[in-house]
Amino acid sequence: MTAPFVLAVPSKGRLQENAEAFFARAGLGLAKPRGARDYRGTINGVDNVEIAYLSASEIASQLARGMVHLGVTGEDLVRESIADADRRVLLIDSLGFGSANVVVAVPQAWIDVRTMADLDDVTTGFREQHNRRMRVATKYINLTRRFFASHGVVDYRIVESAGATEGAPAVGTAEMIVDITTTGATLAANGLKVLDDGVILRSHANLVASREADWSNEARETARVILDHIAARARASKYREVRTRFAACNAALLTEAHNRFGVVSPFGGPTSSGMLTLHCPPAQLYALGSFLRAHGADTVSVASLDYVLDRDNPLFAKLEAFLRQ
Numbered sequence: 001m002t003a004p005f006v007l008a009v010p011s012k013g014r015l016q017e018n019a020e021a022f023f024a025r026a027g028l029g030l031a032k033p034r035g036a037r038d039y040r041g042t043i044n045g046v047d048n049v050e051i052a053y054l055s056a057s058e059i060a061s062q063l064a065r066g067m068v069h070l071g072v073t074g075e076d077l078v079r080e081s082i083a084d085a086d087r088r089v090l091l092i093d094s095l096g097f098g099s100a101n102v103v104v105a106v107p108q109a110w111i112d113v114r115t116m117a118d119l120d121d122v123t124t125g126f127r128e129q130h131n132r133r134m135r136v137a138t139k140y141i142n143l144t145r146r147f148f149a150s151h152g153v154v155d156y157r158i159v160e161s162a163g164a165t166e167g168a169p170a171v172g173t174a175e176m177i178v179d180i181t182t183t184g185a186t187l188a189a190n191g192l193k194v195l196d197d198g199v200i201l202r203s204h205a206n207l208v209a210s211r212e213a214d215w216s217n218e219a220r221e222t223a224r225v226i227l228d229h230i231a232a233r234a235r236a237s238k239y240r241e242v243r244t245r246f247a248a249c250n251a252a253l254l255t256e257a258h259n260r261f262g263v264v265s266p267f268g269g270p271t272s273s274g275m276l277t278l279h280c281p282p283a284q285l286y287a288l289g290s291f292l293r294a295h296g297a298d299t300v301s302v303a304s305l306d307y308v309l310d311r312d313n314p315l316f317a318k319l320e321a322f323l324r325q
């Protein structure tokens, strides 16, 4: 038997539920044959795939080492823990959940400090006055170094923080922090504010591929099947299916619908009887329905799409291009 294809899925934390729901929506039901505490699983209907249930941060490091082929994890963890990330891994697609910003935050009481340039002044002044450097509490050590350097800030020192980072300034173990935030509630509760130009990264959960994994022909074929499911679902959720039939329907009308409403006609123009199937972006449905009725349609039906299987698979094409480089 050939070595299994390994897909890493978050086992806990914020990304877990969303990740499982994401695969289920794509028609990829994840199963744990040996029960809920089992950290190895399978995908129903796709052979020779092993699901590795790992923490989001572990998934980033396993991708870097080529221990898994594909994985779901946060872009923040990829950029922080993988040096030269764009060469070693491919962010295939952002998944629409797990959004959070990595930010530089300082005490709200520092009313004169609003930007990184202000911070540069303050850190330099602090060093001259106190003969030591200001401390930044964070677990994002590499992201912090890179970002501070890009703003010319050098008079600081990183204090590694494993958790409850926002509490560090109040406790007195650091002057400021770099951490992830979504609603801003934790920062506010700790009397901190984000600098105006202090967003280091806008992170989202991503589907990520490893360059170093064993990309045998079998592994590529498995990736193609998995990405085909995901692409079919993504394509389906961008549109609704609109059906109608009216005699006056013609190619010119279709062109106008395309230009005005972003409509595509996957099965070509109207049939001889005027029957027409369109795919329309959800936000344009009502406008399109009104347009079609104004041109003679009596009835327009709208249905949601579960899957649209196109000949092209943009996700797999992206993976192939990356592996060729």
Ligand SMILES: Nc1ncnc2c1ncn2[C@@H]1O[C@H](COP(=O)(O)OP(=O)(O)OP(=O)(O)O)[C@@H](O)[C@H]1O
Binding pocket: 012, 013, 014, 015, 055, 056, 057, 073, 074, 075, 076, 077, 098, 099, 100, 180, 181, 182, 183, 203, 204, 205
């Ligand atoms: N509000 C948020 N706070 C933290 N992470 C978030 C948030 N929203 C989305 N995420 C994403 O979820 C990822 C995983 O966070 P999570 O807290 O689940 O695990 P972790 O912090 O890596 O592990 P642990 O907290 O168990 O040490 C983050 O790296 C980030 O990409």
Ligand SMILES: O=P(O)(O)OC[C@H]1O[C@H](OP(=O)(O)OP(=O)(O)O)[C@H](O)[C@@H]1O
Binding pocket: 163, 164, 165, 166, 179, 180, 181, 182, 183, 184, 185, 186, 187
């Ligand atoms: O802006 P907010 O919506 O308040 O969210 C931000 C908080 O959420 C995360 O902590 P998490 O709950 O993951 O705990 P952790 O620090 O143990 O990872 C993060 O580290 C922040 O502390």
Ligand SMILES: [Mg+2]
Binding pocket: 013
């Ligand atoms: Mg966390």
